[in-house]
Amino acid sequence: MDPEISKPIGRRVILSMGAVGVAGIAYGSKIQSWVGSTLSKVAPNNSLIGLIPGADTFQIYTVAGFPQMSTSQYKLSVNGLVKKELSFTYEELLSFKPTLLTKDFQCVTGWRVPNVHFKGVALKDILSKAGPKNNANYVLFHSFDGVYTESLSIDQAMRFDVIVAYSMLGGPITEEHGGPVRLYVAPMYGYKSIKWLSEITLSSSLQEGYWEQLGYDVNAWIGNSNGRNDRPVD
Amino acid sequence: MAQDSKDTTDSLEITKGANENDSNVQETLEKSFRANPLKNNEFIIRFDLNERFVHWVTAILFLTCLVTGIALKSPPLMVLFGGRTGLRITHIFAGFLLPFPLVIGVLAAKKESLFRKDIRLLNRWTNSDFEWLKTWGRKRGLESHKFNGGQKANASFIAGTVIIMLLTGIVMTSYNLFPINFRTGATFFHNVFFYLALFAITGHITYAMLNLDSLKSMITGKVSITWAKRHSKMWVKEDDELPN
Structure with a gap:
């Protein structure tokens, strides 16, 4: 094919990335908490930090959009x-x-x-x-x-x-x-x-x-439910 | 060109003697066209129909994943797309379908097909490919084969990203089967590789826009010989040497 020496690097890249994926599933939560604590030390009140995966800021979740209501209607x-x-x-x-x-x-x-x-x-x-x-x-x-x-x-x-x-x-x-x-x-x-x-x-x-x-625990104590071991908030 | 109708004979008679060289050139071209039916004197086939079809189906699925994924993370967009449920279903559906076009395409392709051959080419990285990557193609005199180092790196990286997204996506959707820590890790890596995928695909589309001939070849399948000689010298050379 090629006159030069060629190695199957493409396959190696793909297989290594597969291994990265498996490692990420197993150890990603540890990396995430490290990223989170580091970022909150470096830039504690930066809203853009929320774009970085693992940053300790509010991720805004909603299941049905953003309903609006004024305080007078409430x-x-x-x-x-x-x-x-x-x-x-x-x-x-x-x-x-x-x-x-x-x-x-x-x-x-x-x-x-x-x-x-x-x-x-x-x-x-x-x-x-x-x-x-x-x-x-x-x-x-x-x-x-x-x-x-x-x-x-x-x-x-x-x-x-x-x-x-x-x-x-x-x-x-x-x-x-x-x-x-x-x-x-x-x-x-x-x-x-x-x-x-x-x-x-x-x-x-x-x-x-x-x-x-959808399967989450009814008694959702922090650190003692959903299979998680976070530090309790009390 | 090679048809021996009256017209051709006539025109041959007229040109005969006028320039012996011309008919020699004609002969060589005809020979080379017969040697490689994918090549005539103007165009060379870069991608066959199978490859183009797989590329565009994958592209649509990939962009669907990207757009719905961004919307799932951006509340204003989520509202725009009509809420979480629809986006989630579309995202998961497109995500799990993503590898199928390539896998089916490869399995359906014959061993000697252009598709299989291109995959072998993308897998094999030569010294000049590494040289290309080190200098981002700026080094003069580098003679790439059909694909340069950047194209090979991009292809492998995107394929690897799809695998990571698929693995983490499986854990995210069927988290009941795994320890919950796996779900956190999977979510984190899914988010990290979203950024890397966005980066890679933005680069891919940008280069396609900057090299419209290349983009056109993914639609029509063909590139001009001149273009091929400029970008993929070793490929054209090799094709010339094909015995049959």
């Missing part, structure tokens, strides 16, 4: 197994005693944003107002995107570090982060912190949330 209804069905406006949520949390936000896909500032109403304060009935064992949350749902047990919902947040990262919650109002479940993986929260339903039996129906 309503949060609490219904189901409660003594009194209630509905709160945005202003009414602001009039509650605020709870402030500054904790890590850990996603089940691996990224973790350290020390995120949240402000809102403790979920237990809202639930107490409505008065859960004795057989109210579970809480189901609905998003006004019309698709996303999440669930908590009543005990989990009564924790101090589960809040209905109206402020995040030092300002009103933006549309992409689930504004005007979202849930923040600090000790659990991010999919529990439903965005665009509009309805809370108490019931006697568990109704799995969006990702739980």
